[in-house]
Amino acid sequence: MSIELLAETAQAMVAPGKGIIAIDESTGTIAKRFASVGIENTEENRRAYRELLLTTPRLNEHISGAILYDETIRQSTKDGVPFAKYMADNGMIPGIKVDKGAHPLAGCPGELVTEGLDGLRERLQEYYKLGARFAKWRAVINIGDNMPSGTCIESNAHALARYAALCQECGLVPMVEPEVIMDGDHDIETCYEVTEATLRSLFDALYQQNVVLEGTILKASMVIPGKTCDEQVDVEEVAESTVMCLKSTVPAIMPGVVFLSGGQSDEQSTAHLNAMNQMGNLPWPLSFSYGRAMQQAALKLWAKDMKGNYAAAQKTVFERAKENGQAAQGKWEG
Numbered sequence: 001m002s003i004e005l006l007a008e009t010a011q012a013m014v015a016p017g018k019g020i021i022a023i024d025e026s027t028g029t030i031a032k033r034f035a036s037v038g039i040e041n042t043e044e045n046r047r048a049y050r051e052l053l054l055t056t057p058r059l060n061e062h063i064s065g066a067i068l069y070d071e072t073i074r075q076s077t078k079d080g081v082p083f084a085k086y087m088a089d090n091g092m093i094p095g096i097k098v099d100k101g102a103h104p105l106a107g108c109p110g111e112l113v114t115e116g117l118d119g120l121r122e123r124l125q126e127y128y129k130l131g132a133r134f135a136k137w138r139a140v141i142n143i144g145d146n147m148p149s150g151t152c153i154e155s156n157a158h159a160l161a162r163y164a165a166l167c168q169e170c171g172l173v174p175m176v177e178p179e180v181i182m183d184g185d186h187d188i189e190t191c192y193e194v195t196e197a198t199l200r201s202l203f204d205a206l207y208q209q210n211v212v213l214e215g216t217i218l219k220a221s222m223v224i225p226g227k228t229c230d231e232q233v234d235v236e237e238v239a240e241s242t243v244m245c246l247k248s249t250v251p252a253i254m255p256g257v258v259f260l261s262g263g264q265s266d267e268q269s270t271a272h273l274n275a276m277n278q279m280g281n282l283p284w285p286l287s288f289s290y291g292r293a294m295q296q297a298a299l300k301l302w303a304k305d306m307k308g309n310y311a312a313a314q315k316t317v318f319e320r321a322k323e324n325g326q327a328a329q330g331k332w333e334g
């Protein structure tokens, strides 16, 4: 591996005013998204939908790359151009989700650990040949009664670090994603404490596994109250808490941090990112790697009329990319 190449890719992923679109839903997850708008979950519908997203005109003005799913990186446009080639030809970096999902953690009822390390080196080598230059692994940290346990945090951090080291060996930038889940009635302070402990454990594990931080991207969740918490807070409080938590845990040498949307509305996700960037004086670029908050408007439109609304759906993808690209520079005007 070349550290310079990894660092170059990582920096390009968070170039000024650009972020990532996450379209790496597993077949099970996209089934839920399609079902919510009445689309049949066939391979052709999944392909056509990913083509709509990736071929959005001028997407590359605000999108540096996309995270694909195993099926998607093997698919092509209707004209026969593999999606990864289409992206590279249009100045966007292909990424790939490589974890095999979150499974029950033995000995810790209700908690999850992400699996997928067995055979990962060979899969990464294949994805590199297919054109991927970064890879994502998502750990799930739930907040609840006596949760998360130290065992859950440490097991997930260890797996993330093992995966990250393998990625770098294979020439792929690891996008490490420890997602603190928004479900629950916990307050913002609890989310802060859990996020802080999770990130401390993650960076400790990355250090132990000799992961080069210059060639790594952090995909973080925001510090935010649980969805059913009675004490919701304003945009500034989410922004300030998130930035403080990141500053106290994430080394300044990291090339960038991108956020997941995690169930926030489109507007919230953009407003929070914008407020953080307006604070200024940040050690790293803060950008986005949204799935739902990039796609949900487009999916609804496309579902109503796949042919008639095709261009309109692409227009909303572009608008969401543009707004989030502005927010990544603190220039979103709402």
Ligand code: 13P
Residues within 6 Å of the ligand: 022, 138, 177, 260, 261, 262, 263, 289, 290, 291, 292, 293
């Ligand atoms: P959301 O933005 O919908 O949370 O998805 C981002 C992602 O990639 C989660 O792993």
